Amino acid sequence: MRNLVRYCLILSVFIMFSCGENTDKKSGENTVEEVQTETEIQKSEKNVILFFGNSLTAGMGLETSEAFPALIQNRLDSLNYNYEVINAGLSGETTASGKNRINWVLNQDVDVFVLELGANDGLRGIPLEETRKNLQDIINSVKEKNPDTKIVLAGMQIPPNMGEAYTTEFKNIFPELAEKNNIALIPFLLEGVAGDPKLNQQDGIHPTAEGYEIVADNVWSVLGDVVEKE
Template sequence: MSKIHMLYNNVITTPIAIIKHIALKRLIFTIFTLFGSLYAATLPSHAQEIKKILAFGDSLTAGYGLGPGEGFTDQLQRTLIDLGTNVEVANAGVSGDTSSGGLSRLEWVLASTPDVDLVILALGANDALRGIQPEITRKNIDEMVSILKNKEIPVLIAGMIAPPNLGPVYGEKFNTIYPDTAKKYEVPLYPFFLDGVAGFIELNQNDRIHPNIKGVKIITTKMAPSIINALN
C-alpha cells in the first residue's frame, strides 16, 4: 500500500473512530439516565421525602418512666420506618398535662415546629384521672382540632377512655368526646391510645398506668396503620 493510501485511510478512519466512541459514551449515559429515572419512579413517594409528625400529648407520648429510645415517639418512628414510611416523630408530650394545658401551649408548639405533616393529638387522660368535667375536656379538644384545621395541619385524634371507677354517667360523657369531635371536623380517629395495653400488668410499669417498653411497642404497632392512612 502506498504512503498516500495509508495517509488517506488514517484521515478517514480516525474521525470515524472518534465519532463511534462519542456515540457509545452518549448511549451508555442515556441508558444509565433512563434506568435511574425508571428506578426513581418506582420508589414510593414516602421514600423520597421525610414526613414530620408531632406527637402532642401528655406523659403517654412524653415517655414517662422509660429510657432513651424506649418512649412512644422513638418507637413510633422506628415502627413507621420499618413499614416503609420515612418519618421524623417530634416529642411534644408534657407529663401531667391536661387538655387545658395542651390548649394553652398548642400555638407556641406549632410556631416552634414548622412544616408539620401530621399532629397526633393525645390529650385527656389526666382530665379523666382528675375527674375534670367532661364538658371542659370536650371544649378544649374541640378548640385544638379547630386550630389545627384552620392552619390546614392534618390531625389524628388519639382517643382516651375514662376509668370505670368514675361511673357510667361520667364515662358516657367523656368517652364520646373523641368520636364526636372527629366526626364534627371530619378528621381520623384512633379510638383508644392504650388499646391492647390498658389493664395488662405485664405491659405496664409499676404504677399500672404508664406502659412499659413492651406496651409501647404494642401501641405503636397497632396505631401505625392509622397514622400511615392519615399521612396519605
C-alpha cells in the same frame, strides 16, 4: 555563607509545603461543611409528624427511645418514609394546659398532628364539656395554622371511678369530635395494654417497653393510612 543560603532555601521550601498543607486542610474542611449543609437541607425537607400529648406520649418512666413516638419513627424509617417524628409529650398535661401551649408548638411546620390528650382530665374529674371544648380549640388552632395538616385524634378511656355516666360520656368525646371534624381516630390508644399488669409499670397507668410496642401498633393501624396518602 553557603550554609546560610542553603538554610534559607530549605526554609522557603518548607514554608511553601506547609502553606499547601494548610490550603488542603481548609479545602477539606469546606467539603465537610458543605456535606453538613446538604444534610441539614435534606432533614428540613422531611415531612413532620408531631405527637402532642401527656406522659403517655412522653414515655414517662422509660427512655424516650422506648415511647411509642420513637417506635413509630423506627417503623417509618424501615419503610423508607420521608417523615420526621417530633415527640411533644409533656407529663401531667391536661387539655387546658395543652391548649395554652399549642401555639408555641405550631411555630414549626407540621404535616401530621397526632393529638393525645384528655386522660388527665378524666382522672381528675374535670367537667366533660370543658375537656371537649379544649380539645376542639386545639383542633381549631391546628387547622387555622395550616388547613392542610392532617389530624389524628387518640381515643382514651378511664376507669369507672367517676361513675358510669361520666366514664361513658368521656369515652364518647373522642369519636364524636373525630366525626365532627372529619379527622382520623385511634379508637383507644391503650387497647390491649390498659389493665394488664404485665404490660404496665407499677403505677398501673403507664405502659412498659413491651406495652408500648402494642401502643405503637394501635397508632400505626390508623397513622399508616394517613402517611401513605402524603
